[in-house]
Amino acid sequence: MDSLSTPLSKVKGLGSAKEGTTHFWHQRLTALILIPLVLWFGFSIASMPVEHATLTGWVQQPAVAIALILLILSTFYHAQLGLQIVIEDYVSTHSTRTASIILSNFLCLLFAIIGVVAVLKISLGS
C-alpha cells in the first residue's frame, strides 16, 4: 500500500480542506466577471460630477443598481478569497491566523451587505 488515503478520497480529489480547487476556481470566476464591471465602474464614476443628486440619480437607474450590486458582491467575495491567501502566507501562529481569517471574512461579508443595502435604499428611493 502506497498511501493511507482511501480510493474514494483519491477519486474525489478534494484534499485535506475538503474543498478541492473551489477556492482557486472561485477566485478566477470572480476575476473574470470583475473585468467588465471594473472598466464600466471606473469610467462611469470618473465621467460624472460628484454631487449627491448626480450620484443618487445614477444609482436609481435599474441597470446601474443591478451592475453595482454585482460589482459589490463579486468584489468582496474576490477580496475575501485573496485576503485569506495573504493571511495564510504571512501569519504563522495558528490561532492568530484562524482568528484573522474569521475577522477578514466577517468584515468582507459585513461591508458587502452594507453596500447592497445602500444601493437598494438609493435605488428604491426611500
Added chain:
Amino acid sequence: MTPHSKQPLSPHLQIYRLPLSAILSITHRATGVILALGAMMLVLILSTAANSPETYATTHQQLDTWYGQIFLLGLTFSLYLHFCNGIRHLFWDVGLGFDLDTVDKSAKLAIFVSIVFTVATWWVATRMAG
C-alpha cells in the same frame, strides 16, 4: 565556490535583485489588500449617499482634500495595476505566456496600460469637476 559559480542562486531576498515579474507579483498582493480597503471606501460613499445629502457632503469634503485626492489617485492606479496584472495571471492559468521573454514583456505592458488607464480616468474626472 568555483565549481558552483555557474549554478543559479536561490533568491535570497536581501541580496537578490528581484526581476520585474517578481516585483509585480508582490505588488499584486499589496494592491489587492489596498483595493479591499478601497472597496470598503466605496461602500462608505454609497452608504453616506443613501443616508442623506449632508452625510454624503462630509465624505465628499474629506475626499476633496489633498490627502483624499492622493488616496483616490493611489487607489485608481492600484485598481488598474491589479486589473492588468490579474489578466496576466488569467492567461497563465490557461497556460499561455510562460516563456521568460513574454513574461517580461507582459509585465511591462501591464504597467504601461495601468498608467494609461489611470491618466485617462483622471483626465475625464478632472474635466467633469472643472
